[in-house]
Every structure is written in C-alpha cells, then in structure tokens.
Amino acid sequence: MQRKRVTLRDLAEHLNINTSTVSRALSEKSSEMISPDVVKRVKKAALEMGYKQNAAAYALKMGSTKTIGMIIPDLMNPVFPPIIRGIQSVLDRYGYTAFLAYSENNEITAHTEVERLISRGVDGIIYAAAFRTDSVVDLCKSQGVPLVLVNRVVDQGDVDTVKVDDSLGIKMAVDHLLELGHRKIGFIAGPKNISVSYIRLRAFTQTMAEHDLEVEPHRIVEAHALSEDAGEKAMSVFLGQNSDATAIIASNDLIALGCYTALRQFGYTCPKRLSIVGFNNMPYLDWFATPLTTVSIPHFQMGERSAELLLKRIKSGNLDFNEEVLLKPKLVIRGSTAPVVRRKKKSDAS
Amino acid sequence: MQRKRVTLRDLAEHLNINTSTVSRALSEKSSEMISPDVVKRVKKAALEMGYKQNAAAYALKMGSTKTIGMIIPDLMNPVFPPIIRGIQSVLDRYGYTAFLAYSENNEITAHTEVERLISRGVDGIIYAAAFRTDSVVDLCKSQGVPLVLVNRVVDQGDVDTVKVDDSLGIKMAVDHLLELGHRKIGFIAGPKNISVSYIRLRAFTQTMAEHDLEVEPHRIVEAHALSEDAGEKAMSVFLGQNSDATAIIASNDLIALGCYTALRQFGYTCPKRLSIVGFNNMPYLDWFATPLTTVSIPHFQMGERSAELLLKRIKSGNLDFNEEVLLKPKLVIRGSTAPVVRRKKKSDAS
DNA sequence: CACTTTAGTGCAAACGTTTGCGTTAATCAA
DNA sequence: TTGATTAACGCAAACGTTTGCACTAAAGTG
Numbered sequence: 001m002q003r004k005r006v007t008l009r010d011l012a013e014h015l016n017i018n019t020s021t022v023s024r025a026l027s028e029k030s031s032e033m034i035s036p037d038v039v040k041r042v043k044k045a046a047l048e049m050g051y052k053q054n055a056a057a058y059a060l061k062m063g064s065t066k067t068i069g070m071i072i073p074d075l076m077n078p079v080f081p082p083i084i085r086g087i088q089s090v091l092d093r094y095g096y097t098a099f100l101a102y103s104e105n106n107e108i109t110a111h112t113e114v115e116r117l118i119s120r121g122v123d124g125i126i127y128a129a130a131f132r133t134d135s136v137v138d139l140c141k142s143q144g145v146p147l148v149l150v151n152r153v154v155d156q157g158d159v160d161t162v163k164v165d166d167s168l169g170i171k172m173a174v175d176h177l178l179e180l181g182h183r184k185i186g187f188i189a190g191p192k193n194i195s196v197s198y199i200r201l202r203a204f205t206q207t208m209a210e211h212d213l214e215v216e217p218h219r220i221v222e223a224h225a226l227s228e229d230a231g232e233k234a235m236s237v238f239l240g241q242n243s244d245a246t247a248i249i250a251s252n253d254l255i256a257l258g259c260y261t262a263l264r265q266f267g268y269t270c271p272k273r274l275s276i277v278g279f280n281n282m283p284y285l286d287w288f289a290t291p292l293t294t295v296s297i298p299h300f301q302m303g304e305r306s307a308e309l310l311l312k313r314i315k316s317g318n319l320d321f322n323e324e325v326l327l328k329p330k331l332v333i334r335g336s337t338a339p340v341v342r343r344k345k346k347s348d349a350s
Numbered sequence: 351m352q353r354k355r356v357t358l359r360d361l362a363e364h365l366n367i368n369t370s371t372v373s374r375a376l377s378e379k380s381s382e383m384i385s386p387d388v389v390k391r392v393k394k395a396a397l398e399m400g401y402k403q404n405a406a407a408y409a410l411k412m413g414s415t416k417t418i419g420m421i422i423p424d425l426m427n428p429v430f431p432p433i434i435r436g437i438q439s440v441l442d443r444y445g446y447t448a449f450l451a452y453s454e455n456n457e458i459t460a461h462t463e464v465e466r467l468i469s470r471g472v473d474g475i476i477y478a479a480a481f482r483t484d485s486v487v488d489l490c491k492s493q494g495v496p497l498v499l500v501n502r503v504v505d506q507g508d509v510d511t512v513k514v515d516d517s518l519g520i521k522m523a524v525d526h527l528l529e530l531g532h533r534k535i536g537f538i539a540g541p542k543n544i545s546v547s548y549i550r551l552r553a554f555t556q557t558m559a560e561h562d563l564e565v566e567p568h569r570i571v572e573a574h575a576l577s578e579d580a581g582e583k584a585m586s587v588f589l590g591q592n593s594d595a596t597a598i599i600a601s602n603d604l605i606a607l608g609c610y611t612a613l614r615q616f617g618y619t620c621p622k623r624l625s626i627v628g629f630n631n632m633p634y635l636d637w638f639a640t641p642l643t644t645v646s647i648p649h650f651q652m653g654e655r656s657a658e659l660l661l662k663r664i665k666s667g668n669l670d671f672n673e674e675v676l677l678k679p680k681l682v683i684r685g686s687t688a689p690v691v692r693r694k695k696k697s698d699a700s
Numbered sequence: 701c702a703c704t705t706t707a708g709t710g711c712a713a714a715c716g717t718t719t720g721c722g723t724t725a726a727t728c729a730a
Numbered sequence: 731t732t733g734a735t736t737a738a739c740g741c742a743a744a745c746g747t748t749t750g751c752a753c754t755a756a757a758g759t760g
Contacts, residue, residue: 005493007746018710023748030749035708052469056415057746059406060715067470075431078633085425088452097470100450102438119402120417120447143355257637283428287607289639357716368740373718380719385738407716410745 006049015045022046026053059121068310069099069117071110071136073129077226077254078282079299080128083150086303087126094311096123103129105225111135118143124310130154131193146313150306153195160313162306162325166196166279169295169329170203173249173277176293176331178211181340182247182275185215188234188259189222190251197226197251200279204249218242223255231258239266246340247275253282256292256336271338281332291334298327356399365395372396376403409471418660419449419467421460421486423479427576427604428632429649430478433500436653437476444661446473453479455575461485468493474660480504481543496663500656503545510663512656512675516546516629519645519679520553523599523627526643526681528561531690532597532625535565538584538609539572540601547576547601550629554599568592573605581608589616596690597625603632606642606686621688631682641684648677 008026012019017038024030025042034042045051059065070087072080084100091098099117103110110129114136117125124146127136132155140147141157148160177185187204190197201220208215221238223230231250235258238248250256256278263270270276270290278285281296305325313319358376362369367388374380375392384392395401409415420437422430434450441448449467453460460479464486467475474496477486482505490497491507498510527535537554540547551570558565571588573580581600585608588598600606606628613620620626620640628635631646655675663669 008748009746019747020711020749021709023746024709027748033708038708052465054410054746055470056406056409057715058748060404060410060717060745061747061749063715065406075435076633078428078431081425081428081431084450085452088450097449097451097466099447100434100438101447102435115402116447120405260637283426284634284638287610287638288634289637358718359716369717370719370741371739373716374739377718383738388738404716407745408718410715410747411717411719413745 005054006051007054008051011042011045011049011051014049015041017042026051064123065121066095067097067099067120067122068124068126068307068314069101069114069120069122070126071101071103071113071117071129073103073105073226075100075102078284079253079280082283082299083128083303083306086300086305087307088303089300090304090307090311096311098126105129107131107134107136111139114139118145124148124314126150126306126310128152130195132195132198133193141319144319146310146319148306148310148313150302151196155195158320158322160309160322160324162302162309162327163195164297164302164327164329166199166329167203167206169279169297169331170200170249171207172329172331173279173293173295174204174207174211176333176337177247177249177275177277180247180275180337183213183340184219184242184245184247185213186219186221186238186242186245186248187215188231188238188248188250188255189220190226190230190255191224192222194226197222200251219245223251223258226252226254228254228258228261231255232262233258235259235262236265239263239268245274247277247337250276250278253278253280253285253292253294256294260290271336272341275337275340277337285334290336293334293337294332296330296332298329302327355404356401357404358401361392361395361399361401364399365391367392376401414473415471416445417447417449417470417472418474418476418657418664419451419464419470419472420476421451421453421463421467421479423453423455423576425450425452428634429603429630432633432649433478433653433656436650436655437657438653439650440654440657440661446661448476455479457481457484457486461489464489468495474498474664476500476656476660478502480545482545482548483543491669494669496660496669498656498660498663500652501546505545508670508672510659510672510674512652512659512677513545514647514652514677514679516549516679517553517556519629519647519681520550520599521557522679522681523629523643523645524554524557524561526683526687527597527599527625527627530597530625530687533563533690534569534592534595534597535563536569536571536588536592536595536598537565538581538588538598538600538605539570540576540580540605541574542572544576547572550601569595573601573608576602576604578604578608578611581605582612583608585609585612586615589613589618595624597627597687600626600628603628603630603635603642603644606644610640621686622691625687625690627687635684640686643684643687644682646680646682648679652677 008019008022012022025034025039031039101113128150130149130152137157150162153161189201192198218241221234223234278292278294281294285292358369358372362372375384375389451463478500480499480502487507500512503511539551542548568591571584573584628642628644631644635642
C-alpha cells in the first residue's frame with residue numbers, strides 16, 4: 001500500500017518546522033541544541049508517521065554505510081557458521097549489518113568479491129579466506145578500507161588479525177599421540193599457500209624434532225585443498241607409501257574425514273590400525289561412527305574478536321596501526337585415537 | 351592512500367565532457383545515445399582511473415539498492431547453508447548482494463530484523479523463518495517490499511512461496527516403515543505454530559489412517575523446538591509412555607538426533623529396538639554411528655528458486671500476484687531403520 | 701536602558717547519481 | 731539552397747540526508 005516512504009521533509013512539513021530541525025531532533029548527538037519540547041514533538045510524529053531513515057541518503061551524505069563485508073572460503077564448511085554468528089553478535093550491538101560472500105577458496109573470486117563489497121561502500125571487511133600472499137590486503141589498503149583477517153593470515157603486511165595458536169594446537173595433537181605410544185606419525189597437509197596449513201605442517205615437524213623424532217618426507221603428503229575430497233586422495237597416496245604408520249594428523253577436520261574413507265577403502269580401521277586427529281572441531285563429530293579426536297578452536301569468539309577489532313579500526317580511522325589477537329586452541333580427545341598396538345612381526349611368538 | 355574515491359564528475363572533468371555524458375556512456379541501456387567514440391574513451395578512462403559507481407548515490411537516485419535480505423531461523427542448523435548458497439548463486443548473476451540475518455526462531459526478533467533490513471532499503475526479502483501466522487508478511491506488504499517465503503509458509507495470505515512437499519515426504523517415510531513391518535509408529539512433532547511441523551504431523555496421521563492404522567494420542571509428542579535439545583526431551587517423555595513402539599518419525603533431523611541420545615539414555619539401541627527416520631537430510635549424516643534414514647529436500651534448489659522468484663517479483667513490481675513453487679522430497683534410506691523384530695512374548699516358545 | 705551573549709531555528713549547499721529537456725551541429729529531403 | 735529531421739551532448743533538477751552558517755528573539759551584562 002504505502003509505497004512511498006516518509007521522509008524528513010514530510011515530517012518537517014507536517015510539523016511546520018524546517019527539515020534541519022527535524023534531522024537534529026532525531027540525531028542523538030545534536031538533539032541537545034534543539035528545545036526539548038520540539039524534540040519530543042518530532043520524535044512523536046516520527047513514530048506515528050513511521051519515519052525510517054533512508055540508509056542510502058545517509059550513506060551518501062556521511063560516507064558511511066554502517067555495513068561491513070565478510071568473506072569466507074566456503075559456507076559448506078561447518079566451521080564458519082559459528083564464526084559468522086560471533087561476528088553478527090557484536091555487529092548487532094553497534095547497528096552494523098553484514099554482507100556475506102564466498103570465495104570458493106579461489107583468490108581471484110575473493111578479490112572480485114572484495115571489490116564488489118568495496119564498491120557497495122562497506123565500512124570494513126572481515127576476511128576469512130586469505131592466502132599467504134593475498135592481493136586483497138593491498139586492495140583494501142589502497143582503497144583505505146579497514147580489513148581484519150580471521151583464522152587465515154598473510155605472511156607479511158601490516159594487517160589486523162585474529163587467529164588461533166595453530167602451532168600449539170598441533171603440538172597438543174602430537175603430544176597426545178606420543179603419549180599413546182605412537183612414533184610413526186604421518187601428516188596430511190593442506191595447500192601450503194594457506195597460512196594455517198603451512199603453519200600446522202611446520203609445527204608438526206618441529207614438535208616431532210623436539211622429541212628427537214625425525215619425520216621422513218614420505219610421511220607427509222599435501223592435499224590440494226582443505227576438503228574431504230582432497231583429504232581422501234591424499235590419504236590414499238599416503239597409505240600407499242606408509243604401510244607402517246600408526247597415526248596421522250590431518251590439517252583439517254574435513255581432510256580427516258577424507259582420511260576415514262580412504263582408510264576404509266584400504267580395508268583398514270580406525271583407530272585400531274591407525275589413529276587420526278583432525279583440526280577445528282566442527283559440529284556433530286560426536287555423533288560419528290568413530291568420533292574424531294581433534295583440536296578445538298573458539299569459533300564464536302574468533303568472530304566476536306574480529307568484529308570488535310574491525311569496528312575499533314573503523315571508529316579510529318587510523319589504519320596505520322594494527323593488532324594481532326591470538327586465541328588458544330584445545331585438544332578434544334575422542335574415539336579416533338587409541339594406544340598403539342604392538343603388531344606381530346613375522347617370527348614372533350607373542 | 352587513495353582515501354577519496356573517483357566520481358563521475360572527476361571522469362567528466364578529466365575528459366572535458368559533461369557528467370551526464372559519462373553517466374550515459376557507462377550505462378548499458380543509454381550508452382547507445384552516445385557516440386561510440388566517446389563511449390570508448392569514457393570506458394577507458396573509467397578503467398584507468400579506477401572508477402566505481404557509488405552504490406549509495408545510485409540507490410538514492412534510483413530507489414533500488416540492488417540488495418536483498420534473507421532471514422533464517424538459525425545458522426547452526428546445517429540445513430540452511432546450502433539454501434543460502436542457492437540464493438547467492440542466482441543473486442550473483444544479477445548483480446544483487448544479500449544481507450544475512452537470524453531470527454533465533456523468535457518471531458519478534460524476526461520482525462525487528464526485517465524492519466532493519468527494510469530501512470536499509472533492501473529491494474526484497476527471502477524469509478525462511480516464518481511462523482504459521484507471522485506479522486512479517488503484513489509488514490512487507492504494507493511497506494511494499496517483495497517477499498518470498500521459503501520452506502516455512504504461513505496459513506493464509508497471498509505470498510510467494512517455495513517449499514517442498516512435506517506431506518509426500520512423510521508419506522514416503524511412513525510407507526518405508528510399514529514395509530519394514532512396523533505398525534506401532536510414533537511421531538516427535540515440532541512446534542505446531544510452524545508450518546512444516548504442523549503439516550508433517552498431519553501428514554503422518556493421515557497416511558497412517560489411509561492404511562487403517564489409527565494413531566493413539568500417546569504416540570505423538572510435541573517438541574518445543576526444532577532442535578536437538580527439544581528432541582531429546584520430547585523423546586524421553588515418548589519413551590516413558592511407549593514401551594511398545596518400534597519406530598518413530600521425527601519432524602526434523604535435529605530432533606531425530608535428540609531422539610538418539612534419549613534412546614541411549616534409556617539403554618535402547620537404534621535400529622534394533624527402535625527405528626528412527628528424520629527429515630531434511632542434513633550434511634554428514636552418512637558418517638554417523640547409526641546413519642540416519644531421512645527425507646531429503648533439495649536445499650540448493652530451494653534457494654535458487656526462491657531467489658529467482660524474488661527477483662522476478664522485484665522486476666515486475668506487481669506484488670498483487672503471487673506464486674507457489676513446490677519441490678519434491680526424496681527418501682534416503684540409511685542405517686537407522688530396520689525390519690521390525692518380533693519380540694518374544696512372555697509365554698512364547700518361538 | 702543599550703549592549704552583547706546565547707539558545708533555538710531556518711537556509712542552502714553538498715554528497716554522487718540519473719534523466720527529462722534544451723541546445724547545437726550535422727544530415728537529410730526537396 | 732533552405733527548412734525539417736536527427737544524432738550527440740550539455741544543463742540542471744532531483745533523490746533524502748547532514749551541517750556550517752545566518753538569523754531572530756530572548757536572556758544576561760554593565
């Protein structure tokens with residue numbers, strides 16, 4: 001019915017006062033320069049007539065859209081919904097609204113998505129799909145758009161980031177396996193152009209080294225993506241060249257799932273023949289036939305912190321300074337890891 | 351660095367022509383009234399100088415923001431991500447961008463979220479969180495904002511909707527259980543103020559009736575939400591009053607999961623003691639210890655169709671006519687359903 | 701009482717677009 | 731060659747805000 005929205009001018013005419021007065025009366029910060037009486041009348045009329053500020057006009061005038069953009073690699077990965085919720089929870093408190101975009105784990109689509117968001121006038125961007133070198137950070141910097149990286153970071157460049165201590169997470173995973181008696185441990189890495197997979201892999205070899213365990217090259221195979229599919233393929237080649245391994249760590253829960261199926265295809269069983277530990281603690285793992293031991297990260301909190309950081313940056317307007325918040329992971333032990341079983345050798349009576 | 355974005359005027363000055371010419375040269379539809387030569391020069395300069403249309407100015411002038419809002423009850427429910435992807439996939443093709451909002455399954459927060467989106471100037475709304483009577487449809491109608499309901503619909507009111515044939519889905523579930531020999535079948539319903547739970551429950555009793563099976567009242571218990579938690583509680587009371595039931599249908603996969611845990615608490619096992627079938631076919635069910643038999647719905651396609659419908663409505667501008675698209679579900683049989691086992695009666699030798 | 705201060709409000713420009721209309725120069729018909 | 735048509739472009743208004751400045755009347759100052 002009411003196709004035409006009511007504007008400030010409408011209110012002004014109705015009250016026989018000037019548009020500017022109405023504007024000021026409605027604005028928190030300048031309502032004090034208007035007589036309390038008028039303010040009251042304006043607010044009343046605004047409510048009655050159903051006035052809603054025109055966001056486009058405000059944005060045009062003020063140069064701020066009160067929106068931010070968030071780019072995630074893939075919504076299908078159940079890790080991201082909680083992060084998004086965390087982001088929204090703080091955004092809501094400050095009257096911000098978020099655009100959602102996916103990169104499909106592709107840097108150039110990520111780049112174009114960011115461009116789109118920028119031309120939509122977002123006040124800032126939360127980027128969860130970064131590669132270790134990523135043109136998006138330069139793009140944002142050149143356009144003067146605040147940016148915060150979450151989870152995945154870049155090798156160099158001064159950017160605000162919130163991430164979890166991946167190295168610590170892997171260390172906990174390794175320690176857990178060592179305690180169970182495992183020594184021949186493999187690692188299914190993610191693409192090394194993504195910070196998390198790179199760091200996790202490095203942390204793996206490092207932690208092993210600290211325990212005087214050298215990891216030979218064939219113990220490590222890289223999946224071409226942080227996905228179930230890629231994990232399965234990688235695990236297949238791993239199993240082909242590691243008949244003696246007793247445990248593996250996957251760069252990712254999704255990869256770990258892929259490992260499950262590869263394992264099954266080889267007729268092996270987990271954790272009897274091979275222990276597996278993942279990373280991320282995605283939802284519903286508890287329900288699985290073999291519940292995955294994994295490193296849990298504080299998804300929701302990551303979202304919250306990144307949103308807070310971004311809003312702070314937007315408010316200050318100073319993009320030259322930046323910050324890094326580091327969150328702690330936690331090991332969640334489930335059924336996919338078990339003590340190593342001493343397998344019978346050929347001529348062994350025991 | 352380049353804090354100031356380049357505008358149409360900048361381009362015009364740089365080329366020594368009028369702003370209007372630049373605008374027309376860049377616009378697909380009016381570029382033909384400009385000499386090809388000028389068009390070429392303008393486009394070149396626009397590219398070089400990095401011109402990006404100011405979305406706010408465009409929106410203000412044209413009254414269209416090229417954005418839509420989507421409201422879903424809960425991002426944590428893994429059913430929605432695929433729907434969102436479906437929506438985005440068609441939105442992208444038409445230069446639209448989507449705001450994402452949650453209702454937390456609460457009608458008033460849904461209402462306020464919709465109000466927020468409307469005041470942001472969205473061109474339309476995709477609403478996946480409707481109750482059977484929902485103020486949002488009146489709100490949108492009164493504001494002249496195109497609206498399409500997806501999955502959940504309202505009892506009355508002329509609205510565009512895309513949903514799946516819930517009745518058919520339930521019928522398939524019931525038929526499946528009957529074929530397995532089950533007769534004492536229970537139903538864990540969702541809140542009856544939500545269309546899907548209401549319809550599914552009705553379809554259950556109806557299908558049973560068609561097979562001359564009367565379902566007694568104690569065979570049906572209503573969960574207070576479409577969630578795991580609510581499902582568990584409801585299943586507990588169900589088991590308390592149905593020691594003889596051999597199968598149950600849950601209004602929802604999440605509820606079905608709740609049934610699993612309640613079952614375990616009672617020391618029962620599925621499907622040996624009780625068969626369970628869910629609804630929605632959420633991701634990762636295949637991995638579960640007892641993979642859930644469930645009714646699969648075309649999530650992605652639902653998203654696509656609803657976005658197409660909305661854009662069509664936006665384009666036509668005629669909100670008086672409306673449409674309903676009905677998608678077909680599919681039964682996915684997994685390990686949570688099994689033939690009924692004939693239990694020994696007290697004095698029975700067999 | 702004459703003066704300056706101040707509180708309250710109005711005026712008008714500006715943000716960056718799009719578009720109806722007016723203007724010019726070139727093309728056409730005769 | 732002259733008048734009418736047309737192709738290409740410029741002018742200026744408008745979308746709904748916000749805000750610096752000007753203005754009026756009341757209050758304060760001596």
